[in-house]
Amino acid sequence: MDRIVIQGGEPLRGDVSISGAKNSVLPMMAAALLTDEELVISRVPSLRDVSTQCKILEALGARVLHDDQKGVLRLRSDNEDLVTAPYDLVKTMRASICVLGPLLARRGRAKVSLPGGCVIGVRPIDLHLKGLQSLGASIEVRGGYIEAETDGLRGTTIYLGSAAGSTVLGTANVLMAAVLADGRTVIENAAHEPELVDLCHCLQKMGAKIDGVGSHCLEVEGVDKLSGAEHTVIADRIEAGTFLLAGAMIGDGLSVLDVVPQHLLAVLEVLRESGANLQVEGNRISVEPPDRPRPMDLTTLPHPGFPTDLQAQAMAYLCRGNGVSMISERIYPDRFIHVAELLRMGAQIRKEGATAIVNGVPRLSGAPVMASELRGSAALVLAGLVAEGETEVHRVYHIDRGYERIDEKLRLLGAHIERVAG
Ligand code: EPZ
Secondary structure, three states: OOEEEEEOOOOEEEEEEOOEOHHHHHHHHHHHHHOOOEEEEEOOOOOHHHHHHHHHHHHOOOEEEEEOOOOEEEEEOOOOOOOEEOHHHHOOOHHHHHHHHHHHHHHOEEEEEOOOOOOOOOOOOHHHHHHHHHOOOEEEEEOOEEEEEOOOOEOOEEEOOEOOEOOHHHHHHHHHHHOOOEOEEEEEOOOOOHHHHHHHHHHHHOOOEEEOOOOOEEEEEOOOOOOOEEEEOOEOHHHHHHHHHHHHHHEEEEEEEOOOHHHHHHHHHHHHHOOOEEEEEOOEEEEEOOOOOOOOEEEEOOOOOEOHHHHHHHHHHHOOOOOEEEEEOOOOOOOOOHHHHHHHOOOEEEEEOOEEEEEOOOOOEOOEEEOOOHHHHHHHHHHHHHOEOEEEEEOOHHHHOOOOOHHHHHHHOOOEEEEEOO
């Protein structure tokens, strides 16, 4: 298993171009199942999760042409006999659950493995199933699989709410079923994360009739058929936020390019409040670090609040704060697996329920640490960049799920970082 080895303390300088958004691409790929014409997606990042979603689509009879160099995916789903998304693939990536809605809408049946456990906590899919049942699907769980069928989906009004607010992939799944349902569907409490908005734009290009895009209420007028389309995905705001936090930790003139600053407002606010200097010009954001970050209270929330997918990285940043910060996790109360590893690097963090109390220390020290999930792994890399001495991040396959060539991008910015195979 590869590991990343970092000699901390090297300042990061220069420009880094941000890749296409993983969380846009994955559900969008499932939209290819809604038509027998070709869906072409550009600015596709080269990631393990994208390869996994390709395999799932192939298992469902789709033809997949992936030009990894150019970042272009050509998907055509004209063999509609297959309806099973197998456990071996689904267990490695929960976003694969998004094939359920399109399969039901177009093929009338689906057999999709339940995703299973996840280190960031319990991640139920009850809202996905509730929404699809409201549209007229009958669903049973048997042998670890969701078995769903319908003799025709019919539009209706659906409220999609959990204790944590809206659901991103749940909204995507129900939306992709509703676009081919008979009549009008209203999805109340819909997610409006930028990635979901991006999916709506792609579906509109395919001929879907969706009103209220970007709001909490999506109104969908079902159509008989969708066509192929070409779509370029938005910039990955989580990758951008990760690099901005790195710049606020140990930058010396670091800029992220090709981003949508509007998608990053909560993150920029946190950086400013902590004393970082920011400059936003068009689709470029530059950051200069504070001496030590001012401590703060930070709570993760659905968009436009601070994203849970940057909580771990923000914690790595505030570990060197000039006082006590409180980080509360409202989306995934158990998403704190990185805390124990940050402690190994000299951080002072106490966890109380879904809150981490971070007592800032002047310096972190390099150590061997273990990555256990995607965003937590990125936090360990950030901590390694600023720590004194050597940090070895083991099991970096987690990071490869969602960051395109992160070690290479950091090396180009001046970090002493290398990937060691084996
Ligand atoms: C998406 O997951 C992202 N994944 C996650 O990113 C991200 O952390 C999450 O949204 C929140 O922003 C992709 O887009 C591929 P949710 P999703 O349904 O849609 C509860 C990453 O690191 N809930 O919006 O699965 C749930 O437990 C990943 O890139 C239910 O109760 O998340 C959580 O508390 C990790 N029942 C809340 O809703 C349901 O049926 C929000 O989860 C569904 C969700």
